[in-house]
Amino acid sequence: MSWYKKLVKPAIAALAIGSAGLGHAQELEKDELKFGFIKLTDMAPLAIAYEKLFFEEEGLFVTLEAQANWKVLLDxxxxxxxxGAHMLAGQPLGATIGFGTQAHIITAFSMDLNGNGITVSNDxxxxxxxxIPKRDDGKPVHPIKADxxxxxxxxxxxxxxxxxMGMVFPVSTHNYELRYWLASGGIHPGYYAPKRGDIxxxxxxxxxxxxxxxxxxPATLEAGTIYGxxxxxxxxxxxxxxxIGxxxxTDYEIWKDNPEKVFGVSKEWADKYPNTHIAVVKALIRAAKWLDDNNNANRPEAVKILSQSNYVGADYEVIANSMTGTFEYEKGDKRPVPDFNVFFRxxxxxxxxxxxxWYLTQMRRWGQIAEHKPDSWYMDIAKKVYRPDIYxxxxxxxxxxxxxxxSDFPxxxxxxxxxxxQTxxxxxxxxxxxxxxxxLEQFEIGLKKGDVLE
Structure with a gap:
């Protein structure tokens, strides 16, 4: 055992337990953890919980590791x-209902709101x-519809x-947001038909x-393989x-304050390590609050952290463009979007x-859920996967x-x-x-109650 584990680790753990408050010191079943993430700015709660020592203050010793793609991460x-891992909000749901990989994944922590955009090539x-309608200054009127x-x-x-066009994963928010935007403009984004093996x-x-x-x-767009x-x-x-594009x-303009990523763990892991799981959620809550504190005053420091190669690895200026309350559309057309990234508000x-x-309705709308399900089914799956009790x-x-x-909480x-x-x-x-x-019945494009793609 290293000197760190012999001396520093017990000291920090003791401080964590000592600061826990009367009746709230919990013995952790596991304190050395490895979490995965994809190189996106919305992994920020993990990076901040690590860098600001929130994990350590909860008695946890965490390694953060970038993953190659969402499938590898889930597997x-x-x-x-x-x-556990930074996950697409649809991943725990898709896995639990057996679309693609079958596994019971749960989440007790939503990582952020908003944070996505749709980009098209210059051509x-x-x-x-x-x-597209223009403002008096000649710049486009937003939001720009798919019409x-x-x-x-x-x-x-x-x-x-x-x-x-590209999106990041079949059960990603990006897939559903892109489909939602396209369909709202009369462009059919296509159906899945798992019963016939078409995914x-x-x-x-x-x-x-x-x-x-x-x-x-960006490279795929530049190569002309995709147009957006x-x-x-x-x-x-x-x-x-x-x-190049x-x-x-932004998704804020498609669905204001939409949920984006979650922190996911397997149900088996959560059952085996309940106190550890609560400690992880505590650290992540503290990190999320830090990110939004004082009207985003900590964002420049967060951007500096995220620009490190072990986290997102993009240039400071690129990450800051959206993380600090603005968003640049066409080159030089930078507009205030204070809620582009929301972590705690x-x-x-x-x-x-x-x-x-909502995610389950979109899975049904586009055929990933092949058959009609009663309203009670949606509620049952939501309760199976989303765990506000742990939160x-x-x-x-x-x-x-x-x-x-x-007052920080519901x-x-x-x-x-x-x-x-939500309107x-x-x-x-x-x-x-x-x-x-x-x-689901309100949409012009999308599967309805009696529709099954055999």
């Missing part, structure tokens, strides 16, 4: 090579631009050319969506800095059932220890896990998480 959580942008992309896609179809998601598609790992998006993509930061801003819309860290159900225990300990205040005595009906979608459709089937 390594399932096998136990990773104790596609020039074709879209003439029909302005539709004539371009139709032209490519008429010429017999496939209109290829490509391109049946009946006007635009053909396929998987590209986030850091490879949906991805998290900093890979939209990277296209601007490289002069134009972000046309608006109860961003709370795992709402209604967030889980509430972590929050209550932080309050008892004086590290946070009750009222756990009255919280139902459902947000009020701020680009297509004007209201989402009520308690009525998933009624929600």
């Amino acid at each position: 390594r959580v399932i096998t136990g090579e990773l104790d 596609i942008w020039e074709q879209m631009k003439p029909s 302005y992309l539709k004539p371009v896609v139709e032209k490519y179809k008429a010429e017999g050319k496939p209109f290829n 490509g998601g391109q049946i009946d598609a006007d635009a053909l969506l396929s998987v590209t790992p986030p850091p490879q998006m 993509y949906c991805v998290g930061e900093p890979w939209n801003q990277q296209a601007v800095f490289k002069g 134009v972000p046309v819309i 608006y109860n961003a860290t709370f795992p709402y059932y209604s967030d889980a159900i 509430a225990e972590a929050a209550k300990q932080l309050i008892a220890e004086g590290k946070m205040s009750a 009222d756990f005595d009255s919280e139902t896990g459902f947000k009020p009906p 701020e979608f680009i297509d004007g459709i209201t989402y009520d998480g308690s009525k998933p089937n009624d929600y």
